[in-house]
Amino acid sequence: MRTALRTAVATALFAGLAVTPALAGTAFAADGPATTAGTAAPTAPKTDAPKKDEPKKDEPKKDDQKPAPKGGTVLSGPTVDGCTVTETIASVFPDWTVTLTNDAERGPKAVVKDEHGKVVATADRVHPADIGNGIKIKDVDTATAVFGQHTNGGDTAPYLWTGFPKLPKGCLTPSTPEPDGGTVLSGPTVHGCTVTEVIASSYGGGWTVTLTNDAKKGPKAVLKDEHGKVLETVDRAHPGPTGLGQKIVRAGTLTARYGQHTNGGDTAPYLWTGFPKLPKSCVSKPTTPTTPATTAPTTHGGQTGVVPKGGVAAGAEFGSVEQSNDTALLASAAGAVVVVAGLGFTALRRRATTRG
Known part of the structure; x- marks a missing residue:
């Protein structure tokens, strides 16, 4: 009896040990592959997660990533040098710059440079646009x-x-439009009998024309560019027209006029300007021509004589050679009359003697 009880307890113990591994495998099947007894499960390698506040070594900090300046942003200046002001701005092309210069005499100017300078x-006042490179200046003749x-x-x-950067208040700003052609500048x-005057050229851009009126040499016009370089000259000997549209009319008179235009040729309309007037003392009055001496007949004691007029009147004498010749002729005629009368008297006396 006791032996049978021990055998039953042992059998139940072994049966429980056999069922336990199967239940364990079923319960944990969802967590991973089943492992056999005596085999260790593999473990994942440990990694250090980066800290949130620590930046990565290969990424630059946000402060170092400055955006490129927008076009038109002032990079340096303005720099004032007398009546010239310079400022550098960013170009619309990356890393390029534009130097803006405002000069009281020459006007605005813009120079575009690449990243290498x-x-x-x-572009400037004379050539305000470079369309191919996408730049231009507007209102070049204003402030x-x-x-x-x-x-x-x-x-x-x-x-x-x-x-453009503003000029100092004491400088002559280009707020006044450029003078029209023919406007007197100075x-x-x-100087004695020579008068000079400077007028604006119809070409603009600071070009001028120096008009000179000389009592002896006549009128003269000299065309100059903005730097004072002589481009063309017309005068009394060479009145034009020229290739740059200059000419002088009535060059041999006191009312000579200077004409200019920019269209080329001689058919385009000219802008006319009179030359400066000479002083009154330098203008010679027309001289009265000397008239030749004339004579008029004059009667003296029944005789007709010729009395000269003009410059020789003071030396006129009535006892002239011609008058003496006339007197001799009259005396000869009177003698002839006397002779004829004597001959007639003699003939009459002979005739009376013969009758008696």
């Missing part, structure tokens, strides 16, 4: 000139406009 394009730039090419694309200046 090489000049790429220029509010502005510089325009774009990257699309052509002249229809929208421009980015930037004003003079007249008198």
